[in-house]
Amino acid sequence: MNLKPLNDRVVLKQLKAEEKTKSGIVLPGQAQEKPQEAEVVAVGPGGNVDGKEVTMQVVVGDKVIYSKYAGTEVKLDGVEYIIVKQNDILAVLE
């Protein structure tokens, strides 16, 4: 089963361990937005999104830095993914 993101969304797979506790409680020192490294596993079609033309700039396989708390975590077949809007991707790692 695959995730096909809509609009300007991108499906990511994290490269680093999360810094939240097992119970899901976010620690005080982690309250600020934290960047995260991830790999792009699926890219939406872009186009007209909320009245604005969006061109997709990342491709599957890109290593990226993203704003973690902007995305939504999805668990599929036991694997955790994060779905973000492309604009929540800060930079590509090269």
Next chain:
Amino acid sequence: MNLKPLNDRVVLKQLKAEEKTKSGIVLPGQAQEKPQEAEVVAVGPGGNVDGKEVTMQVVVGDKVIYSKYAGTEVKLDGVEYIIVKQNDILAVLE
């Protein structure tokens, strides 16, 4: 009786059990936005929505992942539906 959504709204039927308590209290660990799997049961016409042109990208029968707390729960003839805007659908499962 059927639900015919307006504008860019989509009617969904959940595929997974909710994680709220019976009394409707949301547990602390569930305060964050949680993705949900659902099946599309009705799709609005799209078109000009709030001054922006929206093209509907999902069809009846699609399995989708959506941002649960963005939608509205509706109970009709004993069945629970969720009405979301298309942009609250994160990805289609294939």
Next chain:
Amino acid sequence: MNLKPLNDRVVLKQLKAEEKTKSGIVLPGQAQEKPQEAEVVAVGPGGNVDGKEVTMQVVVGDKVIYSKYAGTEVKLDGVEYIIVKQNDILAVLE
């Protein structure tokens, strides 16, 4: 006496009993947005509303589901109405 709504507003008459207490206090379990069934009793002209072109999609007599807390309750000649913007109507019941 009749209500003639302005712009993209729609006058509704509820089909179901409210779930608030008599004193008007909203119960904790009802804090979330709750859908409501209602009948359309008057429809505004639409047109240019807040700089956006709005086409009215509901007609008098339609049974609709709406986001209750978005509307304004009006009591006229002893009858309670709710005035909502068309975009607060989620779906038409058919």
Next chain:
Amino acid sequence: MNLKPLNDRVVLKQLKAEEKTKSGIVLPGQAQEKPQEAEVVAVGPGGNVDGKEVTMQVVVGDKVIYSKYAGTEVKLDGVEYIIVKQNDILAVLE
């Protein structure tokens, strides 16, 4: 002395007694937006308001329902008026 409203503002004179206490304290049960009946006593010119073209749809003498807490109360020569934006008028009573 007369009030000549600017832009899309409308001057109203209430038809019903207020439900606030004399001291101006709003009672808990009145915290929600409450509709009010009023008579239109002056209408602004409309036109380009905040970058949007607004056509005035009410005329002096109209009985209207408005969202009370959106307006500003003005006392002039001992008479209380409410100045609202036209979009805070929900419906005309006919």
Next chain:
Amino acid sequence: MNLKPLNDRVVLKQLKAEEKTKSGIVLPGQAQEKPQEAEVVAVGPGGNVDGKEVTMQVVVGDKVIYSKYAGTEVKLDGVEYIIVKQNDILAVLE
């Protein structure tokens, strides 16, 4: 020394005594937006303001009603002025 307001700003001189305490503390009963009478003493050029074309509709000498808490108080040569955006002027008194 004179105040030459920028953009769509208007310099006003109050006609009525303020209702704040000397120490500048706003009293609870005054927390809500309060209208104020003032005289226009300077008018900005209008034109393109924040991407929107604004035409100035008040002239020096106009008596106006404005939303007090929207403006900024300025003390110049011992005289107190209020600088508001034109859209915070509700009506002209005639």
Next chain:
Amino acid sequence: MNLKPLNDRVVLKQLKAEEKTKSGIVLPGQAQEKPQEAEVVAVGPGGNVDGKEVTMQVVVGDKVIYSKYAGTEVKLDGVEYIIVKQNDILAVLE
């Protein structure tokens, strides 16, 4: 070393002593927006800023009144400057 502001930003040098304590704590009576007199020491190029065309209306040497809490304080070579957006300048003193 000089400050060359970007976009519609303006670098100011205050003409009046600040009303904050030495430790930087803002006193309760100063919580409201306070106007400040300052001299313009550098002006950004204007042009397209956040999708809107901005024409710079102040020049180096202008004495201006600005909304203090909208700006950012910068200390350079021992001198304190404030960088504001032009729209945070309320009026020019002449």
Next chain:
Amino acid sequence: MNLKPLNDRVVLKQLKAEEKTKSGIVLPGQAQEKPQEAEVVAVGPGGNVDGKEVTMQVVVGDKVIYSKYAGTEVKLDGVEYIIVKQNDILAVLE
């Protein structure tokens, strides 16, 4: 490994020591937005960003003043970077 910023983002390397504690707790006196000196190490392509045309005005090597709390800290190969939107850069130091 290099950071290639998307859209109107800019990668910065701070020139001054941070004023946060080692544990990451922000001290009360530092709660307000604080400007920071940094060097530009990478510049995004600009172009259409969120429906607005953005022209990049800084180049690699520029010393800039930026609003610290607007950016995202990234640690890469043991070096700390800050990724900001160009509009969070207040001025270039010359």
